[in-house]
Amino acid sequence: MGGGHGERLGAEWQEHRPAVFGVAYRLLGSVADAEDVVQDVWLRAAAADLGDVDDLRAWLVTVAARRSYDILKSARVQRESYFGPWLPEPLLTGPDAAEPVLVDESVGSAMLLIMEELSPPERVALVLHDVFGLEFARIAEVLGGSVPAARKLASRARHRVAEARGSAPDVPRAELDRLVFAFRAAYETGDLAALVELMHPDAVYLTDGGGQVSAARVPIVGGQRIAEVLLRVGRRWRADRIDIVEIGGEPALVLHREGGIHSVDTFGFADGRIVAYRRVLNPRKLAHLKAVTSE
Structure with a gap:
C-alpha cells in the first residue's frame, strides 16, 4: 500500500x-x-x-x-x-454506544423486522x-x-x-421514554393492573431464544395475557437490575441476572400503549453488549 x-x-x-x-x-x-x-x-x-x-x-x-x-x-x-421467532441483534445507540452509529428509523427493531420480509x-x-x-x-x-x-x-x-407500517403517527421521544419508565416501574413492583393498562389489548409478544435458552416458540397475543406471562416469568427469573438504554434509536430495557445480561427488550407503541413487546434472549445475540453495559 x-x-x-x-x-x-x-x-x-x-x-x-x-x-x-x-x-x-x-x-x-x-x-x-x-x-x-x-x-x-x-x-x-x-x-x-x-x-x-x-x-x-x-x-x-x-x-x-x-x-x-x-x-x-x-x-x-x-x-x-x-x-x-427471529429478532435482530440489539444495537446500542446514543450515549450507550461504544462508537458512533448512524441512527434513523431503519435501525429500529420494528423496521428491521419489516425489512426481513423483503427479498x-x-x-x-x-x-x-x-x-x-x-x-x-x-x-x-x-x-x-x-x-x-x-x-x-x-x-x-x-x-x-x-x-x-400503516398510517400510525410517530410517537415523540419524550412519550416513548415515559412509557418505558412506567413499564419498568410496573414490572419491577409486579403491578399487573398497571401493566395491563400500558398494553394495547391486541399487543403481540415475541421472544427470541434461538434454541439456546427457554423461550416461547410462537407469538403471545393480548395485553392481559402478555402482562400475566411477563410477571410469571419475572417471578421465576428475577432480574438483579433493569437498565433503560437506547437500542436502535429507541428506549429499551436490559435485564441483568446472575452477573450477566439476561435479555434485551424493545417495544412498539401506538395510541399511547405498547403494541409490540420483543425480548431477545439468545445469548449469541447478547454477547457483544456485555462490555458496554456493565457498570
Missing part, C-alpha cells in the same frame, strides 16, 4: 466506518456479521488502488453492500430453519438508495442487474414497507 493511499484511507476511514457498519447492519440485522463485513471492507480498501476513487464513502458502502448481499442470501436459508434484492435497493443515497447505477452493480430493475426493486420495497 503506497504512502499516499495509506494516508488517505487512514484519515477518512474513521469518518466513513459508521456508514460501512450501518449498511451491513441494516441489511443483515446482526451486529456480529456487520463487524465482520467492516473488517472485510477495511482489508479490501487497504489492498486497493483508490487513486481514481472520487467518492470514497460511496465506494466503501458499495463494497460493504456487495459483501452483505452475499451473506444475506445465505442467511435467508438459515432463518427459515431458525428455532422460534434480499429489495432490501439492498431500499437501504442503499433511501438510507445511503446511492445512485441506482451503483445499486445495479451490487445486484448484478440493470438500472431500471434496481429502481423498480426500491420502489416495490418502499411500497411494501409503507403498507406494513
Whole structure:
C-alpha cells in the first residue's frame, strides 16, 4: 500500500466506518456479521488502488453492500430453519454506544423486522438508495442487474414497507421514554393492573431464544395475557437490575441476572400503549453488549 493511499484511507476511514457498519447492519440485522463485513471492507480498501476513487464513502458502502448481499442470501436459508421467532441483534445507540452509529428509523427493531420480509434484492435497493443515497447505477452493480430493475426493486420495497407500517403517527421521544419508565416501574413492583393498562389489548409478544435458552416458540397475543406471562416469568427469573438504554434509536430495557445480561427488550407503541413487546434472549445475540453495559 503506497504512502499516499495509506494516508488517505487512514484519515477518512474513521469518518466513513459508521456508514460501512450501518449498511451491513441494516441489511443483515446482526451486529456480529456487520463487524465482520467492516473488517472485510477495511482489508479490501487497504489492498486497493483508490487513486481514481472520487467518492470514497460511496465506494466503501458499495463494497460493504456487495459483501452483505452475499451473506444475506445465505442467511435467508438459515432463518427459515431458525428455532422460534427471529429478532435482530440489539444495537446500542446514543450515549450507550461504544462508537458512533448512524441512527434513523431503519435501525429500529420494528423496521428491521419489516425489512426481513423483503427479498434480499429489495432490501439492498431500499437501504442503499433511501438510507445511503446511492445512485441506482451503483445499486445495479451490487445486484448484478440493470438500472431500471434496481429502481423498480426500491420502489416495490418502499411500497411494501409503507403498507406494513400503516398510517400510525410517530410517537415523540419524550412519550416513548415515559412509557418505558412506567413499564419498568410496573414490572419491577409486579403491578399487573398497571401493566395491563400500558398494553394495547391486541399487543403481540415475541421472544427470541434461538434454541439456546427457554423461550416461547410462537407469538403471545393480548395485553392481559402478555402482562400475566411477563410477571410469571419475572417471578421465576428475577432480574438483579433493569437498565433503560437506547437500542436502535429507541428506549429499551436490559435485564441483568446472575452477573450477566439476561435479555434485551424493545417495544412498539401506538395510541399511547405498547403494541409490540420483543425480548431477545439468545445469548449469541447478547454477547457483544456485555462490555458496554456493565457498570
